[in-house]
Amino acid sequence: MQKQDDGGIDPETRVAHWRRETEGASPERILEWAYQRWGARLALFTSFQADGMVVIDLICRLGLPIPVLTLDTGRLPPETYEHWDRVSRHYGIQIEPVLPDPAAVAEMVRRDGPNLFRVAPELRRECCRVRKVEPFGGAVTRFAAWISGLRRSQSDTRSEIHAVELDRRNDPSGRLVRISPFVDWSLSQVWTYLRRHQVPTHPLYEKGYHSIGCAPCSRPLRPAEDARSTRWWWEGSEHRECGLHFDHQTVSNSRTEVSP
Numbered sequence: 644m645q646k647q648d649d650g651g652i653d654p655e656t657r658v659a660h661w662r663r664e665t666e667g668a669s670p671e672r673i674l675e676w677a678y679q680r681w682g683a684r685l686a687l688f689t690s691f692q693a694d695g696m697v698v699i700d701l702i703c704r705l706g707l708p709i710p711v712l713t714l715d716t717g718r719l720p721p722e723t724y725e726h727w728d729r730v731s732r733h734y735g736i737q738i739e740p741v742l743p744d745p746a747a748v749a750e751m752v753r754r755d756g757p758n759l760f761r762v763a764p765e766l767r768r769e770c771c772r773v774r775k776v777e778p779f780g781g782a783v784t785r786f787a788a789w790i791s792g793l794r795r796s797q798s799d800t801r802s803e804i805h806a807v808e809l810d811r812r813n814d815p816s817g818r819l820v821r822i823s824p825f826v827d828w829s830l831s832q833v834w835t836y837l838r839r840h841q842v843p844t845h846p847l848y849e850k851g852y853h854s855i856g857c858a859p860c861s862r863p864l865r866p867a868e869d870a871r872s873t874r875w876w877w878e879g880s881e882h883r884e885c886g887l888h889f890d891h892q893t894v895s896n897s898r899t900e901v902s903p
C-alpha cells in the first residue's frame with residue numbers, strides 16, 4: 644500500500660479534512676479508509692477488552708493485514724494471557740507484545756518496591772508511567788496512525804473524542820493520528836456485536852469485571868459500587884486514568900460506563 648503524501652499541510656487542516664471524509668461512515672468503512680491511507684504504517688493497539696475485541700474481529704473479517712500490538716505491563720492477570728493466546732489462535736494472527744524497559748522497571752522496583760502503587764497516587768502514576776505510558780509511547784510512534792477501541796460513552800473524559808484525531812499526547816508534532824472507528828457506539832452495541840459474531844471475550848467479564856487492566860489494580864464491580872471503584876479503588880475518585888490517553892488532571896469527578 645502506497646503512503647499518501649500530505650506534505651505541506653498543517654496537521655489540524657489535514658485532520659479536519661479527514662473528518663469530513665469519514666463523517667457518518669461505518670466502522671468498517673473507517674477501518675478500510677485508514678488502511679488505504681496508511682497501509683503498513685497503521686497498527687491496532689488492544690488490551691483485549693470488549694471494545695478492542697470488536698476492532699480485532701472487524702479487521703480480521705475485512706481481511707486487513709493490520710499489525711496488532713498489546714501492552715504487557717508484566718502485571719497482567721493470568722486470564723489476560725490465556726485470552727491473548729486464544730484470540731491469537733482463533734483469528735490466526737500474531738500479536739506483538741509491547742514491553743516496558745526492564746532496566747526502568749528494575750530501578751523503580753528496587754527504589755519503591757514491587758507494590759509501590761499502593762503507597763501514594765504519585766507512585767501509582769510512576770508505575771503506570773514506567774509500565775504503560777513510556778512503552779506505549781515508544782511503540783505507537785513507530786507508526787503514522789493507530790487504531791483504538793475508545794468510545795465517547797466510556798467516561799466523561801472520553802466524551803469529546805473524534806473518530807479521527809491527532810494524538811499529540813504521544814507525538815506533540817501532530818504527525819501521529821488516532822483512529823477510533825466506533826466512537827459513537829454504546830456499550831450495549833459493543834456487546835450486541837460480540838454476541839452476534841461469537842467473538843471470544845475476556846474471561847474476567849464472567850467474573851464481574853467491567854474494566855480489565857493489571858491484576859493488582861483491577862477488581863470486579865461489587866453491589867452498590869460505582870464502576871470507577873473497580874480500578875485503583877484505594878485512591879480518591881479523581882485521577883483514575885492511567886495516563887495512556889488522557890491527563891490525570893482531566894478526570895476529576897468523571898463518570899465511568901458500566902457493562903450491561
Ligand code: SF4
Binds near residue numbers: 859
Ligand atoms: S495499573 Fe497498576 S500495576 Fe499496572 S502499571 Fe498502573 S499502577 Fe502499575
